[in-house]
Amino acid sequence: MIATHATHTTRIVLPGLVEPDGLEVTSVPVPSPGPKQLLVQVEATGISFAEQSMRRGRYYGQPAFPFTPGYDLVGRVLSAGDSADEGMIGRRVATMTKTGAWAGHAVVEVRDSILVPDQVPSDEAETVVVNGVTAWQMLHRAAKIEPGQTILLFGANGGVGGILIQLALHHGLRVIGAASPRHHEALREAGVTPVDYADPDLAATVRALAPGGVDAVFDNIGGSITRLSFDLLAPGGTVVTYAIVGEVSGTGNLVWPFVKAIGQAALWSVLQNGRRATFYDLWAGHRFRPARFRRHLEADLGRVFDLLAQGVITANIAARFPLTEAAAALRLAESHTLNGKVILLP
Incomplete structure (x- = not known):
C-alpha cells in the first residue's frame, strides 16, 4: 500500500430533498481502502438519470440522506487495501459505484473495477x-x-440510448428511435429512424415502419408503454424494460411498480408463445453470484472499451463541468435539452 500526498479531498453531498443548488461542496479527509478495495483519484465522473432521481428521493434502494451521489467513475489507483492487487496501483480503472463517485478521491471495490x-x-x-x-x-x-x-x-436521446444506438448499428441492426421531436434531426444524422414517443398514433407509425413487428423493444418508460411495446413485437421478439421513468417521476410507492414490472414480464413470457419480456437489472447477481457478475462486467465493459479505443463507437459528451460546479451541471442535465452525458471533472 502507498499513500497519496493529499490529505483532504472535495466531496459533493446531497443533504436531502433539495433543488440542485442545494448540493453541498465539502472538504473531507482522503479515505483509506479496506480489504479488497482501492483508493482512486477520480479523473471523471458523470450525471445520469439515477442521480436526478436520487435528488428527489425517487431512486429505489438509494441510501438515507445525506450522501454523496455518483453512479460511476474513472480514475487512477493510488493505493490498495489488503487482498487487493497492488499491481493496479498507478493504473486507471472504471468503477460502478452506485453512489460516492462525485468526489476527488473515492474508495471502490476491486470486483466492480475494470x-x-x-x-x-x-x-x-x-x-x-x-x-x-x-x-x-x-x-x-x-x-x-x-x-x-x-x-x-x-430514450433514444439518453446516455444509454446513445451508446445502444452505436452498438446496434455496428451489429447490423435497423434502429427506430423514440424521442421528443427536438432530438429527431440528431437521431437521423446518427442513422436512426426517429418517432415521437408521445405520438398518440405511435403504434401505427411503428407498424408502418416494421409491418412484421420489431424484433426487440428497449423500454425505459414502463406502464402503458411496456404493454404497447409487447404488442409491437414480431414473433420471437423481446421487450427489455430497463427503467420505469413514468413511475419514478411520480410520487407513489417505489417498490410496487418494480414488483409489478418484473411480475408482468414473467407472466407475459409464459402466456405469449414465442414472444417474451424481461426486466433488465444492471446489478442482478452482484450479491449472490459475484464471480459470474464480475466475469460479465469484465467481458462486456472490456468489449465496449475496445470499440471506443478503435473508434468504432464514440463518446457522446454533452458538457463538461468542474466537480465544484455540480449544481450547475445537474441543472443542465435535468433540463432534458441535451443529447449525451454531462461529465464532472474533479
Whole structure:
C-alpha cells in the first residue's frame, strides 16, 4: 500500500430533498481502502438519470440522506487495501459505484473495477461505464439480437440510448428511435429512424415502419408503454424494460411498480408463445453470484472499451463541468435539452 500526498479531498453531498443548488461542496479527509478495495483519484465522473432521481428521493434502494451521489467513475489507483492487487496501483480503472463517485478521491471495490485502455481518455471512458455495460448486455445478453433485425428504442436521446444506438448499428441492426421531436434531426444524422414517443398514433407509425413487428423493444418508460411495446413485437421478439421513468417521476410507492414490472414480464413470457419480456437489472447477481457478475462486467465493459479505443463507437459528451460546479451541471442535465452525458471533472 502507498499513500497519496493529499490529505483532504472535495466531496459533493446531497443533504436531502433539495433543488440542485442545494448540493453541498465539502472538504473531507482522503479515505483509506479496506480489504479488497482501492483508493482512486477520480479523473471523471458523470450525471445520469439515477442521480436526478436520487435528488428527489425517487431512486429505489438509494441510501438515507445525506450522501454523496455518483453512479460511476474513472480514475487512477493510488493505493490498495489488503487482498487487493497492488499491481493496479498507478493504473486507471472504471468503477460502478452506485453512489460516492462525485468526489476527488473515492474508495471502490476491486470486483466492480475494470482497467481502462491507455488510449481512451478518462472523460470519454466515463460515458460508457454504466451506460456501455447496460447497452451491451441488453442487446447481447437480454435480447440476444441478430444482425439484420429491427429494434425500437425508447430514450433514444439518453446516455444509454446513445451508446445502444452505436452498438446496434455496428451489429447490423435497423434502429427506430423514440424521442421528443427536438432530438429527431440528431437521431437521423446518427442513422436512426426517429418517432415521437408521445405520438398518440405511435403504434401505427411503428407498424408502418416494421409491418412484421420489431424484433426487440428497449423500454425505459414502463406502464402503458411496456404493454404497447409487447404488442409491437414480431414473433420471437423481446421487450427489455430497463427503467420505469413514468413511475419514478411520480410520487407513489417505489417498490410496487418494480414488483409489478418484473411480475408482468414473467407472466407475459409464459402466456405469449414465442414472444417474451424481461426486466433488465444492471446489478442482478452482484450479491449472490459475484464471480459470474464480475466475469460479465469484465467481458462486456472490456468489449465496449475496445470499440471506443478503435473508434468504432464514440463518446457522446454533452458538457463538461468542474466537480465544484455540480449544481450547475445537474441543472443542465435535468433540463432534458441535451443529447449525451454531462461529465464532472474533479
